[in-house]
Amino acid sequence: MLEKKTEQEAKNAILEMVKEYCDTYHNTKKKFSEGDRIPYASRVYDSDEMCNLVDSALEFWLTSDRYTEKFEKSFANYLGVRYCSLVNSGSSANLCAFMALTSPLLGKRQVKPGDEMITVAAGFPTTVTPAIQYGVVPVFIDVTIPQYNMDVTKLETALTDKTKVVMAAHTLGNPFDLTEVKAFCEKYNLWMIEDNCDALGTKYVINGEEKFSGTIGDIGTSSFYPPHHMTMGEGGAVYTDDSLLNKCIRSMRDWGRDCVCASGQDNFCGHRFEKQYGELPWDMIINMYTHTLVTT
Numbered sequence: 001m002l003e004k005k006t007e008q009e010a011k012n013a014i015l016e017m018v019k020e021y022c023d024t025y026h027n028t029k030k031k032f033s034e035g036d037r038i039p040y041a042s043r044v045y046d047s048d049e050m051c052n053l054v055d056s057a058l059e060f061w062l063t064s065d066r067y068t069e070k071f072e073k074s075f076a077n078y079l080g081v082r083y084c085s086l087v088n089s090g091s092s093a094n095l096c097a098f099m100a101l102t103s104p105l106l107g108k109r110q111v112k113p114g115d116e117m118i119t120v121a122a123g124f125p126t127t128v129t130p131a132i133q134y135g136v137v138p139v140f141i142d143v144t145i146p147q148y149n150m151d152v153t154k155l156e157t158a159l160t161d162k163t164k165v166v167m168a169a170h171t172l173g174n175p176f177d178l179t180e181v182k183a184f185c186e187k188y189n190l191w192m193i194e195d196n197c198d199a200l201g202t203k204y205v206i207n208g209e210e211k212f213s214g215t216i217g218d219i220g221t222s223s224f225y226p227p228h229h230m231t232m233g234e235g236g237a238v239y240t241d242d243s244l245l246n247k248c249i250r251s252m253r254d255w256g257r258d259c260v261c262a263s264g265q266d267n268f269c270g271h272r273f274e275k276q277y278g279e280l281p282w283d284m285i286i287n288m289y290t291h292t293l294v295t296t
């Protein structure tokens with residue numbers, strides 16, 4: 001069937017069939033219109049999504065590449081922040097966001113084991129587990145009813161000289177009192193992480209400016225697990241407007257690397273072989289590199 005076709009022609013033919021398949025077997029019910037009710041965890045998609053999915057599979061590039069790059073740029077742009085890093089889940093996004101704060105690059109503000117993080121008692125498990133895993137003590141404050149968001153009148157009581165971070169989720173799309181929490185964090189020089197996994201698209205007016213939730217603290221996180229606003233099957237994102245935090249987030253996401261090269265890129269800065277790395281013997285590094293080149 002694909003004989004005598006170039007690779008691009010073959011791909012186009014497959015995608016044409018995928019479109020027809022989707023339109024015939026998947027989109028048989030009423031087409032979605034803006035304002036229609038979407039039941040919890042249901043999916044709204046059409047042949048564009050299915051074609052993108054298959055297009056990506058046909059390329060068979062198994063790590064991040066052009067779709068990731070495009071998504072990161074567009075998502076950051078939508079949110080109005082400069083940096084976004086795609087990860088494999090909302091829980092990983094929370095882990096990356098929290099662990100970024102443990103980077104020595106942050107100097108005195110580096111979060112260390114034994115420090116404390118103010119969070120909320122009725123929340124999502126993986127908003128808190130990164131802190132516990134690292135040895136930071138979560139200090140829980142209660143929620144107000146019926147909002148089920150943190151009771152900001154308890155913030156001052158929860159504060160100690162070990163407090164370094166406030167990290168909490170916006171409950172069911174309703175943001176917590178961002179004005180109060182932001183002011184509290186600024187007053188005491190604390191990091192603020194918004195677990196925005198349940199609140200993507202929520203707008204909030206702060207200091208007269210309308211912003212998206214997730215972009216008011218230092219770092220925001222999203223989950224793209226199916227019940228959320230947008231899905232990739234599994235997926236998540238970490239975003240910030242701060243270039244140093246972005247550097248820490250990227251490093252945490254990419255195995256602790258301290259390098260700007262994208263996946264598959266090498267020696268972008270042109271200085272890879274000009275540095276002494278700690279006390280490692282120089283000739284060993286050159287040998288290692290030459291060996292890698294020869295064997296890959």
Ligand SMILES: Cc1ncc(COP(=O)(O)O)c(C=O)c1O
Pocket residue numbers: 088089090091092094124126127169170195196197198223224225235236
């Ligand atoms: C508030 C909140 N944070 C984090 C997560 C974790 O996201 P994921 O399931 O993608 O790991 C969820 C998932 O539902 C969530 O609701």
